[in-house]
Amino acid sequence: MELNDRQTKIIEIVKQSAPITSEQIAEKLDLTRATLRPDLAILTMSGFLEARPRVGYFYTGQTLQSLFAEQIEKFKVREFLSSPVVVSESASAYDAVCEMFREDVGSLFVVNRQGFLAGVLSRKDLLRAAIGTQNMNQVPVSMIMSRMPNITSCHAEDPIIAVAELIIEKQVDAVPVVRERNGGLEVIGRITKTNITKVFVQLARGTTN
Numbered sequence: 218m219e220l221n222d223r224q225t226k227i228i229e230i231v232k233q234s235a236p237i238t239s240e241q242i243a244e245k246l247d248l249t250r251a252t253l254r255p256d257l258a259i260l261t262m263s264g265f266l267e268a269r270p271r272v273g274y275f276y277t278g279q280t281l282q283s284l285f286a287e288q289i290e291k292f293k294v295r296e297f298l299s300s301p302v303v304v305s306e307s308a309s310a311y312d313a314v315c316e317m318f319r320e321d322v323g324s325l326f327v328v329n330r331q332g333f334l335a336g337v338l339s340r341k342d343l344l345r346a347a348i349g350t351q352n353m354n355q356v357p358v359s360m361i362m363s364r365m366p367n368i369t370s371c372h373a374e375d376p377i378i379a380v381a382e383l384i385i386e387k388q389v390d391a392v393p394v395v396r397e398r399n400g401g402l403e404v405i406g407r408i409t410k411t412n413i414t415k416v417f418v419q420l421a422r423g424t425t426n
């Protein structure tokens with residue numbers, strides 16, 4: 218539907234000053250309440266504004282959207298992370314495949330001798346290695362993994378929505394949750410697309426089960 222100039226102005230006023238009464242809106246526009254009544258009725262009936270008795274008008278887009286955004290922003294990585302599954306840099310690609318099946322995960326994090334994050338190994342990294350005629354027992358994971366410093370990671374206190382954005386932007390399935398220690402990154406968890414799906418379910422149902 219097309220809004221007229223006055224209706225657009227009313228929405229702007231309500232967005233900025235909600236909750237606001239019709240008297241206050243009329244005052245801001247230098248009009249009478251009676252003149253505003255039809256516009257307010259149209260805006261309320263069409264769902265742009267919500268009128269609460271004795272409180273005033275709210276911009277519905279603003280209230281719903283901002284309430285939802287506020288709620289999502291509160292979900293932190295630490296509430297949703299899963300245990301990380303790690304292999305050492307010197308493990309073979311064959312060992313990595315076995316570990317993926319044993320642990321039922323799609324991504325492994327690779328750690329160096331000090332136990333710090335060195336890389337990430339995905340299913341496709343392993344399939345790519347397997348396509349050649351190479352003996353998977355003789356290929357160390359360090360040869361086929363994506364490596365630091367090009368690893369996308371996150372922290373336990375980050376909002377989970379920020380990690381969801383990273384997963385989309387970087388086109389990866391899993392992000393290691395890390396903590397800085399003695400100049401390296403210790404892996405303390407993982408966030409995958411499954412964890413993000415659980416956030417979505419929790420928002421809708423109030424539970425992840």
Ligand code: ADP
Nearest residue numbers: 337339340341363367368369388389390391392
């Ligand atoms: P798949 O390759 O099985 O589809 P991904 O989409 O997660 O799984 O991985 C795509 C590529 O990105 C792989 O080469 C993988 O090593 C790399 N990768 C995966 N996760 C990360 C990450 N968190 N940071 C950097 N690179 C990653």
